[in-house]
Amino acid sequence: MKKLTALCILLASQTVLASEPATRPVGDAEAGKGKTMVCMACHGTDGNGAIAEYPRIAGQHPQYIASQLKDFKSGARHNALMSPMAAALSEQDMLDLAAFYASQKMALTPAADELAEQGRDIYRAGVKDKGVPACIGCHGPNGNGNGAALYPRIGGQSAAYLEKQLQDYKSGARAGDSQELLKLMMKQIAAKLSAEEMKAVAAYTSGLR
The missing domain is CATH 1.10.760.10 (Cytochrome c-like domain)
Incomplete structure (x- = not known):
């Protein structure tokens, strides 16, 4: 304990x-919406997905979403589905996707x-x-x-x-x-x-x- x-x-x-306040790069939610095609199969159109074993990412903190995508890409975190998906993403892609899903409402x-x-x-x-x-x-x-x-x-x-x-x-x-x-x-x-x-x-x- x-x-x-x-x-x-x-x-x-x-x-x-x-x-503490700091200047951090931010994503563009509208741009992120246009990059969600490969995400939809598991996470749905708005991040609420219909498969209980996959996380709901609608309304998640954008910083957290971006950090997990970076970890999947770097290999710090591994998942058979997410790691290959993240491998092709640029840092701006990650920020944009994070901004879009964060702007959605969790069901x-x-x-x-x-x-x-x-x-x-x-x-x-x-x-x-x-x-x-x-x-x-x-x-x-x-x-x-x-x-x-x-x-x-x-x-x-x-x-x-x-x-x-x-x-x-x-x-x-x-x-x-x-x-x-x-x-x-x-x-x-x-x-x-x-x-x-x-x-x-x-x-x-x-x-x-």
Whole structure:
């Protein structure tokens, strides 16, 4: 628990620094719309896709979308579908796509009632006897995350996708991401969660507004 607490403090300090004003390149949402043809099969026309195992990227922070595309292109994060797609993208392409999808509205679905209560407790308070910190600390009360710090929006995300990411952090299958501290923290958290706890917190988070 002490190690995870230290990581939380360090990540929080990075959040403050990341939130300071800075000149960053930005994308053009209209230009991005014209570059979405290859994305539609998995993510739909507006980033809400119909396949639960694929992430909803509508309304996601543009900084986070762009960072993940860069990681897929560089090999810091690997996915059999996304890595080849990102390989052909320029930095401006990534920024434009990120701007377009960020401008779209996420289609929200109700949380699974039978799991929501257990998931709510984990999200808000963690699992004290396992040393698992609360998800709310980084992702906020509504799951909106923090774009400047590259904490993704997870509220309203597909429960199936969230559960799979926790499983992949635990197994090591999600071994990439350029955000090393965040990856390390998520890996340590997921390692302590049971399959039932992952399913519950994913179900609750998917219903956050």
